[in-house]
Amino acid sequence: xxxxxxDGIEKRFGRTPVLRGIDLxxxxxxxxxxxxxxxxxxxxxxxxxxxxxxEDRGAIRLAGEDVDHLAARDRDLxxxxxxxxxxxxLTVAENIAVPLVMRRLxxxxxxxxxGRHLSGSRAAHAAIAADVARVAETLGIAxxxxxxxxxxxxxxxxxxxxxRAMVRRxxxxxxxxxxxxxxxxxxxxxxxxxxxxxxxLETTFVYVTHDQAEAxxxxxxxxxxxxxAVLQVGTPDAVYADPDDxxxxxxxxxPKINVITADAALAAALGVDATRAPDPDGLRLAFRTEAxxxxxxxxxxLAGRVVHLENFGSDLMVHLAVAAxxxxxxxxxxxxxxxxxxxxxxxxxxxxxxxxxxxAGRRLRSVVGRGA
Amino acid sequence: MTEMSVSAPADRSIAGERPRRPHEERAAWGLVGPAATxxxxxLVVPLIVVVALSLTDYQLGAKAWRFVGFANYADLAGDxxxxxxxxxxxxxxxxxxxxxxxxGLAVALALQGSGALAPVWRTIFFLPVMASLVAMAIVWEFxxxxxxxxVNAVLGLVGVAPMNWLQNGATALPALAVIGVWQQFxxxxxxxxxxxxxxxTSLYDAAEMDGAPSxxxxxxxxxxxxxxxxxxxxxxxxxxxxFQVFDTVHALTKGGPNKxxxxxxxxxxxxxxxxxxxxxxxxxxxxxxxxMLVVTLTKVLLVEKRIHxx
Ligand SMILES: Nc1ncnc2c1ncn2[C@@H]1O[C@H](COP(=O)(O)OP(=O)(O)OP(=O)(O)O)[C@@H](O)[C@H]1O
Ligand SMILES: [Mg+2]
Numbered sequence: 001x002x003x004x005x006x007d008g009i010e011k012r013f014g015r016t017p018v019l020r021g022i023d024l025x026x027x028x029x030x031x032x033x034x035x036x037x038x039x040x041x042x043x044x045x046x047x048x049x050x051x052x053x054x055e056d057r058g059a060i061r062l063a064g065e066d067v068d069h070l071a072a073r074d075r076d077l078x079x080x081x082x083x084x085x086x087x088x089x090l091t092v093a094e095n096i097a098v099p100l101v102m103r104r105l106x107x108x109x110x111x112x113x114x115g116r117h118l119s120g121s122r123a124a125h126a127a128i129a130a131d132v133a134r135v136a137e138t139l140g141i142a143x144x145x146x147x148x149x150x151x152x153x154x155x156x157x158x159x160x161x162x163x164r165a166m167v168r169r170x171x172x173x174x175x176x177x178x179x180x181x182x183x184x185x186x187x188x189x190x191x192x193x194x195x196x197x198x199x200x201l202e203t204t205f206v207y208v209t210h211d212q213a214e215a216x217x218x219x220x221x222x223x224x225x226x227x228x229a230v231l232q233v234g235t236p237d238a239v240y241a242d243p244d245d246x247x248x249x250x251x252x253x254x255p256k257i258n259v260i261t262a263d264a265a266l267a268a269a270l271g272v273d274a275t276r277a278p279d280p281d282g283l284r285l286a287f288r289t290e291a292x293x294x295x296x297x298x299x300x301x302l303a304g305r306v307v308h309l310e311n312f313g314s315d316l317m318v319h320l321a322v323a324a325x326x327x328x329x330x331x332x333x334x335x336x337x338x339x340x341x342x343x344x345x346x347x348x349x350x351x352x353x354x355x356x357x358x359x360a361g362r363r364l365r366s367v368v369g370r371g372a
Numbered sequence: 373m374t375e376m377s378v379s380a381p382a383d384r385s386i387a388g389e390r391p392r393r394p395h396e397e398r399a400a401w402g403l404v405g406p407a408a409t410x411x412x413x414x415l416v417v418p419l420i421v422v423v424a425l426s427l428t429d430y431q432l433g434a435k436a437w438r439f440v441g442f443a444n445y446a447d448l449a450g451d452x453x454x455x456x457x458x459x460x461x462x463x464x465x466x467x468x469x470x471x472x473x474x475x476g477l478a479v480a481l482a483l484q485g486s487g488a489l490a491p492v493w494r495t496i497f498f499l500p501v502m503a504s505l506v507a508m509a510i511v512w513e514f515x516x517x518x519x520x521x522x523v524n525a526v527l528g529l530v531g532v533a534p535m536n537w538l539q540n541g542a543t544a545l546p547a548l549a550v551i552g553v554w555q556q557f558x559x560x561x562x563x564x565x566x567x568x569x570x571x572x573t574s575l576y577d578a579a580e581m582d583g584a585p586s587x588x589x590x591x592x593x594x595x596x597x598x599x600x601x602x603x604x605x606x607x608x609x610x611x612x613x614x615f616q617v618f619d620t621v622h623a624l625t626k627g628g629p630n631k632x633x634x635x636x637x638x639x640x641x642x643x644x645x646x647x648x649x650x651x652x653x654x655x656x657x658x659x660x661x662x663x664m665l666v667v668t669l670t671k672v673l674l675v676e677k678r679i680h681x682x
Contacts, residue, residue, distance in 0.1 A: 052577050052580060073581070073584065079578070085574040086578075087578075098582045102582050107589070
């Protein structure tokens with residue numbers, strides 16, 4: 001368990017800047033997710049923390065110590081790769097044992113056949129076998145010990161990869177989209193399993209994903225990255241309900257947040273004091289699907305025609321065409337009376353859930369703050 | 373091989389769905405026919421002829437011949453030159469297979485991802501594979517020449533006395549083996565380069581994270597095991613090619629001095645075309661084919677085992 005400090009990391013590949021000065025402070029024992037669209041530099045950042053890629057500028061500190069001069073193997077971190085990166089020629093038990101074999105045995109003791117008969121080797125091998133068995137037991141893969149990765153399902157391979165990371169007690173776990181190769185159902189299962197693993201191990205986790213649902217459900221805090229920069233770091237609640245940037249608001253949450261462009265008049269009608277904004281006519285107003293209700297259209301500031309209904313069983317999503325190009329989505333209880341396609345409804349937005357951004361997408365908190 | 377791949381799909385679809393109709397059967401034979409005929413003419417018929425010859429006392433150009441059963445084989449079994457020849461061939465093969473596989477792997481590892489000049493080096497190292505060995509043998513003859521050869525000149529710089537490499541009983545076979553390695557390692561290198569590019573880089577990252585302490589440890593953990601199928605293939609191919617060594621022996625040593633470079637195919641050539649004992653030469657050819665068959669079957673078995681182990 002160790003604190004990870006990421007300090008002003010910059011990286012370019014050729015002439016393209018991939019990371020533009022990343023600062024992050026991961027507390028000891030914290031579960032931090034790095035989330036962002038494909039290509040924003042998440043993996044690159046994780047590899048820099050791991051020591052697999054060298055940064056151009058900045059510093060990484062682990063448990064307060066500078067590790068920039070250390071090779072990956074000396075940083076005492078464990079990593080789970082997106083494609084699992086299991087050694088195909090080794091059995092499950094051998095795969096899990098590799099980190100221990102590499103660290104506990106001498107070069108001579110690692111030799112095939114002879115290695116086992118060297119002094120102290122027998123005891124070391126036995127200790128490794130015991131540790132591997134313990135981890136396999138924890139992950140429920142003991143029965144697979146003698147199989148090879150090629151004979152396993154995706155979910156089983158995922159567990160082996162976790163086992164290989166867990167078998168040592170590393171300072172922190174780095175995970176790069178470990179669930180992205182699994183099917184949807186298994187992904188949800190493994191989500192809670194990894195979260196409970198984190199609680200049990202009480203170790204720092206840095207978890208990379210482009211799936212905001214994974215980040216929301218598992219993390220203590222989320223760092224939203226875009227174009228090589230961290231836009232916001234905060235708890236899932238804060239990132240969801242109180243985003244600093246329109247891009248964060250749009251990336252986090254499913255279905256996507258509603259955004260309308262409003263001139264001063266519309267803004268005023270929705271309770272926003274646009275006069276305090278630098279550019280009152282270029283405001284972008286955003287609100288979550290559950291922060292808006294369908295009401296009688298007469299006298300409503302905003303009204304639209306129902307164009308599509310999506311029934312998820314637990315929720316009914318009503319899509320309404322308003323003046324804005326993108327339809328507005330309203331979440332409703334499916335047991336309430338259902339609107340019909342073609343009907344016109346008014347929209348009532350909870351003023352405390354209305355988020356105001358300027359034309360560049362920066363949050364304008366002074367115009368309407370939360371609960372204003 | 374060709375026969376199976378041509379006929380199998382047709383068989384399966386027909387057998388799976390409905391009884392085979394006569395015209396379809398004819399069509400299938402028609403399709404398989406050309407390939408089967410070719411295989412028969414090129415491979416099977418000559419093989420049968422050779423086996424048949426090996427059971428006779430036929431001599432090249434002779435009018436009459438007799439069936440002698442296994443007499444040729446019995447003669448061979450009692451002929452020290454033949455055993456000498458087998459031993460030399462095996463020695464040569466072991467040296468060349470080990471040398472060309474090892475050197476090929478080493479060069480491939482060195483060239484892998486080594487910048488803009490890699491393709492140039494790759495081409496240079498592959499040239500001997502494509503060159504005519506008889507022509508190259510003449511070049512080597514000059515290089516190894518006892519008085520004005522380059523090898524002696526270079527060794528002279530470090531104080532080694534000049535040697536007659538190809539006429540010295542202790543160095544003739546090793547010299548041929550060096551030429552063999554020089555000729556074959558480029559082939560191994562190309563295959564190893566292809567194999568290396570097929571190893572996922574994430575495995576090296578994993579090895580690094582897992583604490584593999586040295587390049588050697590990473591090689592043992594990832595590279596070597598993942599190259600195993602390529603290595604097996606390289607070893608089999610270069611074994612077969614080493615057993616076929618003939619051109620250099622014929623051009624440089626003619627089996628001498630004192631039979632230290634007498635190898636299987638050269639013995640066969642000498643029996644057949646110098647002593648005109650065709651039947652006996654055919655018997656050597658049959659032994660040679662049998663040896664090749666053993667090598668190939670061993671490879672097939674090893675591959676099967678690997679597939680079942682997976
Ligand atoms: N070794 C490399 N050489 C050159 N460019 C690279 C290299 N690695 C990454 N990049 C580039 O850096 C950018 C960020 O890559 P990175 O893999 O960090 O993205 P990511 O956020 O992990 O995306 P994804 O969600 O698709 O995995 C991409 O544009 C990518 O093309
Ligand atoms: Mg990535």
